[in-house]
Amino acid sequence: VVSHNLPLYAFGSYPADQRWRPLVWMAALLLLTITTLGSDHLPQRLKRLQPFLPWAWILMVPTGVVLLAGAANLQAVPSRAWGGLTLTLLLTTASGFLALPMGVGLAIGRTSNLGLVAMLCRIYIDLMRAVPLIAVLFFGQLLLPLFLPVEIEINRVLRAVMAFALFAAAYVAEDVRGGLQSIPPTQAEAAAALGLNASLTMRLIILPQALRIAVPALTNQAIGLLQNTSLMAILGL
DSSP states (O other): TTTTTTTHHHTTTGGGTTTHHHHHHHHHEEEHHHHEEEEEEOOOGGGGGGGGGHHEEEEEHHHHHHHHOOOOSOOOOOOGGGHHHHHHEEEEEEHHHHHHHHHHHHHHHEEEEEEEHHHHHHHHHHHHHHHHHHHHHHHIIIHHHSSSSOOOOOHHHHHHHHHHHHHHHHHHHHEEEEEEEESSSHHHHHHHHHHHHHHIIIIIIIIHHHHHHHHHHHHHHHHHHHHHGGGGGGTOO
């Protein structure tokens, strides 16, 4: 039974003659993951490519969308045919890329000295952490279209990505805020003594250290996001 249904687990109802497209994307994702994890052990000639790894990760999402949806000479495949491991990886990767910068921005805003900004960020974080994820997904899939004009229709996969990203950003913000609070104030004082303003201090001194400290917690969030994509089966994806 398992071997007979392997294509269903991997590709969902994607057309059989076009399954090479999600397979190519998943293979590229796996190769990029292995290259990133083993980048310190690459030959000296290939280590020159390390600065391009972040750009390769950023391009993974649009590349996957183009391959799955179809463009140019590729046959168009509607999003309702996407499924299985392919859709799981796409939802996780796309929503993770959106949630990380949103969460960092919320964490910086919550720890800022601007009272209104800090209050708005705190309200958003506390509200999203108090709402079940399935409620956010229901709102994005079922209720949001009711508030839009009839002629405007947002793709269901895009609505799912946005719902996951908005929800995960609140948890990412708390993880990053923990990293920010762990940095001693002497770091900012030393940066001020060197003549750096608040923006440069945060970007060059505080935030890199905070993100490094928050990596274990962010890894937990990524694993949770991967597991939570299964909830979309309730909503027809």
